[in-house]
Every structure is written in structure tokens, then in C-alpha cells.
Amino acid sequence: MSAQSRQVRKRRVFHIPGYDPMPPRRYRELYRTEGAAQADISGYEIGVKADRSDDTFRWTVGARIDGRSVLAQIDVLVWADIVRDSMAQSIPATYWQLVQTAWTYIGTGTLRRLMWMRKGPVIAALYPVMMLLGQLILALVVGSLVGGWAQGLIMGALALVGVTEGAFFDVVAWMAWAIGWLLLIGIVVVLLRWFKAQDNKLFAHYLMHDYAYSAKKRGETPSELQARMTAFTAIIAEALAMDGDEVLIVGHSSGVHLAVSIIADLIRGGHLRDDGPKLAFLSLGQVVPMVSFLPRARRLRSDLAFLSTRDDITWVDVSAPGDGCCFALCDPVAVTGVAPEGKRWPLVISAAFTQSLSSARWKELRWRFFRLHFQYLCAFDQPKDYDYFQITAGPILLADRYAGRKPSGSRIHVPVSKYTSLLP
Incomplete structure (x- = not known):
């Protein structure tokens, strides 16, 4: 299939934040300001407009990149109140x-x-x-x-x-x-x-x-959060049933392991269509081992193993050694010790902060650890092949953007976890 025929014109993005007490509008304003900054640096157009939803926090994005127009709708899983x-x-x-x-x-x-x-x-x-x-x-x-x-x-x-x-x-x-x-x-x-x-x-x-919060049930998902995840899964299922080119799920920080289980439920529920939108997963700054290494995280481990072999999704995991708050370049499936035969995902790559940020910008951010943990959602003044705004609002599928991309040579992909039991 040619790149032209696979052009994305309409995309649904579902953002799953980590453990963050700030209201979700923070993510919209971050997207607005950092997207405008990246557009100025990289030479494209992007605009953000507030939208309404009874079940999520939503905004729409219009972008024109490489002469091609894209409309994206972004929904955030709301669990800041929890x-x-x-x-x-x-x-x-x-x-x-x-x-x-x-x-x-x-x-x-x-x-x-x-x-x-x-x-x-x-x-x-x-x-x-x-x-x-x-x-x-x-x-x-x-x-x-x-x-x-x-x-x-x-x-x-x-x-x-x-x-x-x-x-x-x-x-x-x-x-x-x-x-x-x-x-x-x-x-x-x-x-x-x-x-x-x-x-x-x-x-x-x-x-x-x-x-x-992660440790109180030794790896099991708390019931109040599971209820929100189930409701969010239903909303994503509706998007997969509609017209569109790509449904992109973005997990950030501790939101990554929530996204893993949500996507596994979508696939097991039969919500993917051969003629429907492509399902893609972008995991950013993951801390999966903090949960998957715990004794009762059997469901998460099962979901990791399940997703790792699927040929109907694309899973790209982005981290950076400069981010001290994540398990940078650690393959979450492999280090958890649940990599099955035929494992395909995730593709583990580096955002390479020291290369994609200028020396002056890196010097400014280097010791701001929590700010660096959010850099994946921000502008880079010397961008390489990772651009959050082109991924979420650009004309190329995640699968095509990283087709043929080799994983980071410095990734860690050996079994480490003591607990590897799965659900029956």
C-alpha cells in the first residue's frame, strides 16, 4: 500500500495520563503552547480548539503538515479526582x-x-x-x-x-x-x-x-480506577467502530500500564475491524516494572504478553536516559519476564534528549527531573524522528512513521522480575 493511500486525514487520540492531581485542562494547555512552539520550529501549522464531552476531557486539533491537512480529536482519561x-x-x-x-x-x-x-x-x-x-x-x-x-x-x-x-x-x-x-x-x-x-x-x-497507590494492592488495579478504565475502553471501542484512519492510544508514565490493559480488553472484546481505523499505541516515559514486578500484577503481566505478539496493532515505546523518573529503554514485556515466542512489540526507541534538545535547552532542563518527565509531550528545538505533535496530528500512521526503525541498541531486554505468573 502506498504512503499516499495510507495518509491520515482523521485521527482519534486517547491520552491516558499518569498519577497526576492536576485537572486535565493542563494537558490541553500544554498541547496548545508546546504544539505552537514545535510548529514554529519545524515549519508546519497546528491549532487547538476546546471541545465538549460528557465522559472525557476533549479538544480538537487541526494541522497542516507537509502540505496535508489532518483533523484530530483528543480525549483524556479523567482520573485526577481519584x-x-x-x-x-x-x-x-x-x-x-x-x-x-x-x-x-x-x-x-x-x-x-x-x-x-x-x-x-x-x-x-x-x-x-x-x-x-x-x-x-x-x-x-x-x-x-x-x-x-x-x-x-x-x-x-x-x-x-x-x-x-x-x-x-x-x-x-x-x-x-x-x-x-x-x-x-x-x-x-x-x-x-x-x-x-x-x-x-x-x-x-x-x-x-x-x-x-500502585503498591497498596500489590499490583492489582484499584476498583475505583478500574471502573474509569472500563468506561474509557467503551469510548475507544465506539471510535474503532466509526470512520477514521487511526485510533492512537497514548500512555504517559504510570498511564502506560493502564493503557496496556485497556488495549488488551479492546482486542479481546473483538472491537478491531479489518476495514476500520488502525489501532496504535504510543507509550511514553513508562514505569511499568514498578507494578508488573509486584506479586499480584497477574492481569498486567498477562496483558503485556498478549499485546506483544499482536499483528493488528503498532506499539512504539519512547523513553530517554535523561528522564530519571522512568525505566528508560527497558522493554516492559521482556524485563517483566513474560515475553512469549513470537514477540513483536514494543519497538523500544529513545527520544535522545541530549541530541533532540539544544545544549542550552538541555542545560536549562537537565536538573528539572519532573519537567523532563513531561518532555515527551513538549517541543524539541532540535527534533529528530520523535515529534509528539506530528504523531498525534500529522498525516502519517504510527506504523508507517516507524516502519523499518530498529530498536535502540542500548535497550534492556532480559528477564528481571521475580514474579512472572499470568492469569489462567
Whole structure:
């Protein structure tokens, strides 16, 4: 089939975000601003218009690239409210989550195996543990010093006036002890609350809630999220039943493993048509092993194995070693240890941040770890073969764009996970 006959004129895009409490309009505005920036850099036209949907957050995109016009409709899976609810924890509850999550990853041996691959995401996982423990230790030290100082001051005053024993001494000594403890507790509470108020800069509580949400059922999908995924699957099924050239599912960060299960359900449900839109999957900055390596992630492991052999989809996995928050260039099927005979997907490639961003831009972003984790959805000032906006709003199918593309030579594709059991 010629490239001309396979031109995309109409595309449906379904974006599945990761664990993010921000409202979905953030993704529309990011698309609007970064798309305009990429269009200026790469010399094409792109425009974004707000749209309405009762079940998703939606916008439409009109683009003219290489002289060809494309209309795309983008729908976002809304689960920011679930994220916010899971983050509505008291400070003591967050520390209890820390204990439970650490026990899950350490006790199952998962953390040790994750460290065999990329250190970046493991450091990112340990960061909230160390930061929260550091905050607690600092608060206890400051509280102890102030409480001890106050207690010593009171006892020193008694000694100064010559009171060293008797009933009055005992009462004042008890009061000094109580004041010391009250100051200790009060300062710990105040400091821990202050630290939490700074979490928009420190991200310790946010990351702790993120990892705790994935680990609380040891790899099983929480029921409230599964309900949203089921409803979103039905919407994608409707798109596959309509006219169009491509249905593209984009998973970002922890949204990747949600997308894997959604796509597997679509295929098992018989929603792909030979004469219908092509189904494509773009996974970005994936953290699949954080879930697939857990003991109860049997459904996810089964879905990974199932998708990896399909000839009716295209699955391209994009990451970058410069993104310390993802398992860069780790084949999620292979490292999970469920690669079957005849495995085809995913095609694992690098966004090559150090090459596709100018040296000045890379220097500006290099230590902004969370911003870099979203770079896949942003403009590159020296783009190579990865351009998010041409993929989502351009005239070429994902399958054609990367036809013949070899996987990254530095990818990790050996079995690592201890747990490889599948659903019956």
C-alpha cells in the first residue's frame, strides 16, 4: 500500500495520563503552547480548539503538515479526582503509607530487582522515603533541642534561687518536663505541616502517595480506577467502530500500564475491524516494572504478553536516559519476564534528549527531573524522528512513521522480575 493511500486525514487520540492531581485542562494547555512552539520550529501549522464531552476531557486539533491537512480529536482519561482523593491523607497516615509501601517493595524483593535495571527511577522511588524520614528526624531534633532548652531553663532558674528539693521543686520539675514534651510535640507538628505546605517544591508527599497507590494492592488495579478504565475502553471501542484512519492510544508514565490493559480488553472484546481505523499505541516515559514486578500484577503481566505478539496493532515505546523518573529503554514485556515466542512489540526507541534538545535547552532542563518527565509531550528545538505533535496530528500512521526503525541498541531486554505468573 502506498504512503499516499495510507495518509491520515482523521485521527482519534486517547491520552491516558499518569498519577497526576492536576485537572486535565493542563494537558490541553500544554498541547496548545508546546504544539505552537514545535510548529514554529519545524515549519508546519497546528491549532487547538476546546471541545465538549460528557465522559472525557476533549479538544480538537487541526494541522497542516507537509502540505496535508489532518483533523484530530483528543480525549483524556479523567482520573485526577481519584488521585486527589488518594492524596487526601493526614501526615501520620502518609508515614504509615511509607512503612507499608517500603515493606511491599523490599519484602517481596521487587526493589532489589528494579535496581538491576535503571538507577534513576529507583532513586526517585527512594527519594520520598528519605525525604519524609529526613523531615521527621529534623523536626524531632529541633523539637528535642527546644524542649530540652526550655526544661533546662526552668530547672536552672530553680537552682539559681536555691530551690533543689521539696514539694514545690517536684511540682515545678514536673511542669518543666511537661513543657519540654509539649514543645517537642508542638514543634514536630508545626514543622511537618510546614514541610507538607512546601510539597509543591519538594514532591515528597506527592511521590509517596504515587508509589503507595500502585503498591497498596500489590499490583492489582484499584476498583475505583478500574471502573474509569472500563468506561474509557467503551469510548475507544465506539471510535474503532466509526470512520477514521487511526485510533492512537497514548500512555504517559504510570498511564502506560493502564493503557496496556485497556488495549488488551479492546482486542479481546473483538472491537478491531479489518476495514476500520488502525489501532496504535504510543507509550511514553513508562514505569511499568514498578507494578508488573509486584506479586499480584497477574492481569498486567498477562496483558503485556498478549499485546506483544499482536499483528493488528503498532506499539512504539519512547523513553530517554535523561528522564530519571522512568525505566528508560527497558522493554516492559521482556524485563517483566513474560515475553512469549513470537514477540513483536514494543519497538523500544529513545527520544535522545541530549541530541533532540539544544545544549542550552538541555542545560536549562537537565536538573528539572519532573519537567523532563513531561518532555515527551513538549517541543524539541532540535527534533529528530520523535515529534509528539506530528504523531498525534500529522498525516502519517504510527506504523508507517516507524516502519523499518530498529530498536535502540542500548535497550534492556532480559528477564528481571521475580514474579512472572499470568492469569489462567
